[in-house]
Amino acid sequence: MGRLDNKVAIVTGGASGIGERMVELFSQEGAIVIAADINEAALERVRQKENVYGMKLNVSSEEDWQALAKEVNNHFGKIDILVNNAGISSEKQYQEINLDDWGKMLSINGFGPFAGMKHVAPYMAEQKKGSIVNISSYTAQIGQGFNHYSASKGAVRAISKAAATTFGHQGVRVNTLFPGIIETPMTKSLETSKDLLGRLVQATPLQRLGQPEDIANAALFLASDESSFITGAELVIDGGFSAQ
Numbered sequence: 001m002g003r004l005d006n007k008v009a010i011v012t013g014g015a016s017g018i019g020e021r022m023v024e025l026f027s028q029e030g031a032i033v034i035a036a037d038i039n040e041a042a043l044e045r046v047r048q049k050e051n052v053y054g055m056k057l058n059v060s061s062e063e064d065w066q067a068l069a070k071e072v073n074n075h076f077g078k079i080d081i082l083v084n085n086a087g088i089s090s091e092k093q094y095q096e097i098n099l100d101d102w103g104k105m106l107s108i109n110g111f112g113p114f115a116g117m118k119h120v121a122p123y124m125a126e127q128k129k130g131s132i133v134n135i136s137s138y139t140a141q142i143g144q145g146f147n148h149y150s151a152s153k154g155a156v157r158a159i160s161k162a163a164a165t166t167f168g169h170q171g172v173r174v175n176t177l178f179p180g181i182i183e184t185p186m187t188k189s190l191e192t193s194k195d196l197l198g199r200l201v202q203a204t205p206l207q208r209l210g211q212p213e214d215i216a217n218a219a220l221f222l223a224s225d226e227s228s229f230i231t232g233a234e235l236v237i238d239g240g241f242s243a244q
């Protein structure tokens, strides 16, 4: 028996890195998984997996969210799980960041999860049950120099708490994960990555970088009924880095 048998799950950013691992794990555990992503080419690869449907979504588009939530609910009859995982990062320094940079970052990383909850939670409320997992970052909790990125992830932290209280009485749970540095295409693309990643391993109590699996396993627990009395919770997954 799978831990997500008969569940219908949407994972944004499901065509790469952490999201792709979640898509695999959730489907292995019995869920029908909709990998929702802006990257069509990467979606083609994910569509090859069993019980996985790839759907195009720009998380910063309210129209896209409205259409996707409606289509998934019409087609599969319900939505049980939403993981707001899609995101972008930036290494721009404080003095280089302008209003356009700020707007783009906050619209994808902040408005994206907000709009996802806004359009998916009502379908969950119809069955008085649902689990939403939002992906923030350890940079929302400690200063690591990722300025507007940290702001966007701080927004995720705050709206998750607010949503847990807003949707709790409708049976919808909202929890948040705070990954440390995880080896994915996102971190590999950072220009400073080699130097930064090496220093981070040294500075991490568990002496390694995180893997997509580390985040996917936690998301699986929060998505499943095993966590049915947990909402508004925050879990840092960073090998102990921010505990210091």
Ligand SMILES: NC(=O)c1ccc[n+]([C@@H]2O[C@H](COP(=O)([O-])OP(=O)(O)OC[C@H]3O[C@@H](n4cnc5c(N)ncnc54)[C@H](O)[C@@H]3O)[C@@H](O)[C@H]2O)c1
Residues within 6 Å of the ligand: 012, 013, 014, 015, 016, 017, 018, 019, 036, 037, 038, 039, 042, 057, 058, 059, 060, 085, 086, 087, 088, 089, 108, 135, 136, 137, 138, 178, 179, 180, 181, 182, 183, 184, 185, 186, 187
């Ligand atoms: N990798 C890390 O070290 C790390 C650390 C903390 C938090 N996170 C967060 O985890 C999440 C996943 O990161 P990852 O490392 O797997 O990155 P990734 O770049 O490998 O994957 C991100 C996915 O999001 C998709 N995406 C980007 N913009 C989108 C949009 N507007 N609409 C829909 N999809 C969009 C991309 O196409 C991609 O498939 C992100 O929210 C990221 O901020 C990552």
